[in-house]
Amino acid sequence: MTETNETVQALAEQEYKHGWSSEVESDQLPPGLNEDIVRAISAKKNEPQWLTDWRLRAYRHWLTMPEPDWQKPKYPKIDYQNIIYYSAPKKKPTVESLDEVDPELLETFEKLGISLDEQKRLTGVAVDAVFDSVSVKTTFREELSKQGIVFCSFSEAVHDHPELVKKYLGSVVPYTDNYFATLNSAVFSDGSFCYIPPGVRCPMELSTYFRINTAGTGQFERTLLIADEGAYVSYLEGCTAPQRDENQLHAAVVELVALKGAHIKYSTVQNWYPGDKNGKGGVFNFVTKRGTAHENAKVSWTQVETGSAITWKYPSCVLKGDNSVGEFYSVALTRDHQMADTGTKMIHIGKNTKSTIISKGISAGQGDQTYRGLVKILPKAHGARNYSVCDSLLIGGKCGAHTVPYIESANKSAVIEHEASTSKISDDQIFFLRQRGLSEEDAVSMIVNGFCKDVLSELPMEFAVEAQKLLGLKLEGAVG
Amino acid sequence: MTTPLLEVKDLHVSVDGTEILHGVNLSVAAGEVHAIMGTNGSGKSTLTKVIAGHPDYEITKGDVLYKGKSIIEDEPEDRARAGIFLAFQYPVEVPGVSNMYFLRSALNAQRKSRGEEELSGAQFIELVKEKAKLVDIDQGLLNRSVNEGFSGGEKKRNEIFQLAMLAPTLAILDETDSGLDIDALKTVADGVNSMRATERAFLLVTHYQRLLNYIQPDQVHVLLGGRIVKSGGKDLALQLEEKGYAWLEEEAATA
Numbered sequence: 001m002t003e004t005n006e007t008v009q010a011l012a013e014q015e016y017k018h019g020w021s022s023e024v025e026s027d028q029l030p031p032g033l034n035e036d037i038v039r040a041i042s043a044k045k046n047e048p049q050w051l052t053d054w055r056l057r058a059y060r061h062w063l064t065m066p067e068p069d070w071q072k073p074k075y076p077k078i079d080y081q082n083i084i085y086y087s088a089p090k091k092k093p094t095v096e097s098l099d100e101v102d103p104e105l106l107e108t109f110e111k112l113g114i115s116l117d118e119q120k121r122l123t124g125v126a127v128d129a130v131f132d133s134v135s136v137k138t139t140f141r142e143e144l145s146k147q148g149i150v151f152c153s154f155s156e157a158v159h160d161h162p163e164l165v166k167k168y169l170g171s172v173v174p175y176t177d178n179y180f181a182t183l184n185s186a187v188f189s190d191g192s193f194c195y196i197p198p199g200v201r202c203p204m205e206l207s208t209y210f211r212i213n214t215a216g217t218g219q220f221e222r223t224l225l226i227a228d229e230g231a232y233v234s235y236l237e238g239c240t241a242p243q244r245d246e247n248q249l250h251a252a253v254v255e256l257v258a259l260k261g262a263h264i265k266y267s268t269v270q271n272w273y274p275g276d277k278n279g280k281g282g283v284f285n286f287v288t289k290r291g292t293a294h295e296n297a298k299v300s301w302t303q304v305e306t307g308s309a310i311t312w313k314y315p316s317c318v319l320k321g322d323n324s325v326g327e328f329y330s331v332a333l334t335r336d337h338q339m340a341d342t343g344t345k346m347i348h349i350g351k352n353t354k355s356t357i358i359s360k361g362i363s364a365g366q367g368d369q370t371y372r373g374l375v376k377i378l379p380k381a382h383g384a385r386n387y388s389v390c391d392s393l394l395i396g397g398k399c400g401a402h403t404v405p406y407i408e409s410a411n412k413s414a415v416i417e418h419e420a421s422t423s424k425i426s427d428d429q430i431f432f433l434r435q436r437g438l439s440e441e442d443a444v445s446m447i448v449n450g451f452c453k454d455v456l457s458e459l460p461m462e463f464a465v466e467a468q469k470l471l472g473l474k475l476e477g478a479v480g
Numbered sequence: 481m482t483t484p485l486l487e488v489k490d491l492h493v494s495v496d497g498t499e500i501l502h503g504v505n506l507s508v509a510a511g512e513v514h515a516i517m518g519t520n521g522s523g524k525s526t527l528t529k530v531i532a533g534h535p536d537y538e539i540t541k542g543d544v545l546y547k548g549k550s551i552i553e554d555e556p557e558d559r560a561r562a563g564i565f566l567a568f569q570y571p572v573e574v575p576g577v578s579n580m581y582f583l584r585s586a587l588n589a590q591r592k593s594r595g596e597e598e599l600s601g602a603q604f605i606e607l608v609k610e611k612a613k614l615v616d617i618d619q620g621l622l623n624r625s626v627n628e629g630f631s632g633g634e635k636k637r638n639e640i641f642q643l644a645m646l647a648p649t650l651a652i653l654d655e656t657d658s659g660l661d662i663d664a665l666k667t668v669a670d671g672v673n674s675m676r677a678t679e680r681a682f683l684l685v686t687h688y689q690r691l692l693n694y695i696q697p698d699q700v701h702v703l704l705g706g707r708i709v710k711s712g713g714k715d716l717a718l719q720l721e722e723k724g725y726a727w728l729e730e731e732a733a734t735a
Binding site: 426427428429432433434435436437439440442446449450451452453454 | 532533534535536555556557559560561565566568571572574575576577582583585586587589590593625642646
């Protein structure tokens, strides 16, 4: 015990000279979680005292919280003392060309229509000078900074923009929020930070393509996006390419702040390792995502969830200001033994607030999923409106779909509509499409993409095409 | 003697263990139009689906030859790509998939399998304009989801439009005429007539003689109780219109 503490102490005292992006091989803390570990993480990142204290408050609060178990997908007990909470990103093994990459992976990229450069980046191929990711990153950063847009890693933001981080961190998802968000608050490693100044329309989709330090920060990621008054930003997270990770538990937190008249559009495509055909392994994706919309502001979530053994998340909107708008568009696909318990929460606080929920669930094999959503109208939310549609599509006879909508209204003037449907892909539909010359897999893919159209059309163009192909790929072999 | 385009030989078919076709024989040459008539439940639709390869039907005996080769082991899409088309009695809806997108995917899948180049967007639109005129289909319907919210007549018209677009070698129409008003019936018939060609054959399944006023068949077959009980020229259809099917049932019973 003392030895461990000494190691922690030593690591904590080690000076952190080069910032997060410097790569120190095998720089990691021992497994386990205690106050020293939390301090050590903070020290490693050379954080100011207020942030160390914030982490510690979160940790102490976490100790008092029971692990939730109300969700539908059950999972084996997680040993939190067996997790390594800090590990510096290791250098990815670099290969010389795509010829050295697993051909099966390349075939998947091909089917998804991922560009060659992107393929290289994903597989760690050394890129030539022209497409050097660092220079691309720099170019884009320069262009963005001309407009005053800040887009950097969370760690950098802590040092370069402490006033913004201090003001908004935990303002949407407080460290006391829920078991996994609280854990994240104590131990988060890194993530992204974005600030759009008043009246600025971010000229490009901010995507993971240009994200900094994504490697190795996936497990306890923290994202904070602030759109100042009248600003607009579209942010893409994730990737259609299959992502493997040794870490089973992913507990990320995403906070969005849309100030007066701002609009944040946040799109996710999630394709984490789902485990094998028998349900062994796979990522637990337990994420807390929430956005606050001030007066006349709008927060839109679009998600395409196809990976992970268990997906458990409710990207939510707090419609705080009058006339603010919240949107949630979701496609969740579960097959084999995948499970998903997902949906959204729309909290109407301001007057004339509006929310729209379009959720499409697809289950195949023994996949099981639950739409769980809350629409809450507070007493002062006069004229609030909500429209929800929850559709489920079943493929085969062993899968399941459940819809659990919660509606709480404390204002008589509120108008809340909820539609739900469950359907099966019919053999007649498949036969019809095959009779016209389409393969069985293309037929299923076409039917599923038709089913998801209303959601896919919300994704940025390029992403939508990839997502369509992804759904088709994910369903290969799921029928018949 | 040339090989018939379609040959059905002593075909026995079961679904869920119940035999529906009890030895059907049929031979259709390229360039011909054959009509199959019969009462409800006589096995007409079953025959069309078996030729197209519906997986629910089990062939217990006999064979189906297309261009001289057995196709009963072939997947439905392979039969379609080889030029077999079935216009459905009850066209299904595919929500969220536009007619145009669906047709372009289908057409290009067929072209690809034949080693032909896929049609570009512009070429496809050209073809759509030409064929839409042929079957008098509303352009608005083409951009809507496949059959979603279409009236019965619109669905049938859409089937004939697909037929025109895909230009198959063997076209099977399963009661395309039922539920159509006289104008729609004429349009459908005009579409079929304009597509008649020496290399193409039609198999029309119908309840009524009405359709045959507009499409002249080379042969008429009567399917009753899972067997073809009588074949003849177009006069047979007129006879049926006049006398019904009862006399044939008796004839079949005594045979």
